[in-house]
Amino acid sequence: MAALRFLSDADSCLNLKKSIPLLNELFHIHCKIGEGTFSSVFLATMKSSNRHKKFALKYLIPTCHPERIERELQCLQQMGGKDHIVSIDLCLRHQGSVVFVMPYMKHDKFSEYVRDMTVEETKDYMRALLSAVRRVHQFNIIHRDVKPSNFLYNRANRKYLLVDFGLAQQCTEYNAKNLEAIKTNAGTTEIQSMKRKRSDEFNSNAKKDADIKCNCFGKPKVCALCLTRPQQTAPRAGTPGFRAPEVLLKHPSQTPAIDIWACGVMMLCILSGTQVFFRSPDDCTALAEITTIFGSRKVQQCAEKLGKKIIFSENLPGIDIMSLCLKLRKRNRSMMHNRENSTCKVLPDIEYPKEAYQLLIKLLNLDYETRITAEQALSHPFLNL
Structure with a gap:
């Protein structure tokens, strides 16, 4: 071989x-x-x-x-x-x-350090990651493929490098929060003109759809009218397991917030000592995995805000993310400790402060409009303790 x-x-x-x-x-x-x-x-x-x-x-x-x-x-x-x-x-x-x-920068594999990063090391790692993402967003660019293998880390020298801009895209849609937080290359007049044009197009399409009513909305079937409509397209570039809810729900107007979600997934892996956290083979499974954490009602609210509707066979209450991370770390420690003749390093009992989980929740906000920005995240108490 x-x-x-x-x-x-x-x-x-x-x-x-x-x-x-x-x-x-x-x-x-x-x-x-x-x-x-x-x-x-x-x-x-x-x-x-x-x-x-x-x-x-x-x-x-x-x-x-x-x-x-x-x-x-x-x-x-x-x-x-x-x-x-x-x-x-x-x-x-x-x-x-x-x-x-x-x-070229020599780097360690994510799987080699994700389970035993200290609190201070996690702070340095997240500061570097968010600093890189902030710079990308300042240029009005969405990286679209933020993940551990694209954020190289040399553990011995504490060096970091964000790589692979092959899927990067120019950001074309803004909300009020992003206008304040992101330096854009376009002037204010151009952005306002762009917004008015999109608004006119949206209102025109909405009126057309309102005139013709389908009878399958919210039901487990697709009517003949919906089958004749053109396929909805939206950017889906990215790696499974790191795609934000708005990407999974095919929202056409995507913002730099999708990179922030990916940063949150990476932090979730670190705090839980789990890699890979989301193992979704497709978008539906990915939504199901997210739902088990946040609950069906919150995911439905997220979908409704994006003009979508999700139906669940049962209502899931959601899980406290701090309790989940602690439980997973304990399980991983137990599994590694019980392995016979294991050469794996025993997972240390690391206690992250509550501020770490508070930042994690803000990074993994289902609503892209209120999700924390890289600039705001860098000012979070956890990274400044």
């Missing part, structure tokens, strides 16, 4: 060199260190530096849309290098192949 993997990595490196010949002149390409839907990442050293300086080469698959590549490149150029956001040193293109050359 190891030999097969080595051959696979060697073939991948060879293909990369063939795709962009200039890479072979500049770098020693060692191995593949990461792979996603739209790209592969390779470890390399510059030939002129005698292998001292390491780089991460992100090779975008040739079928990537040019706009996606341009958007990611702009994000790295504008935001990179500050507040724990990865920078870019070079971009190489040959025919349909593109490679981003970025600094």
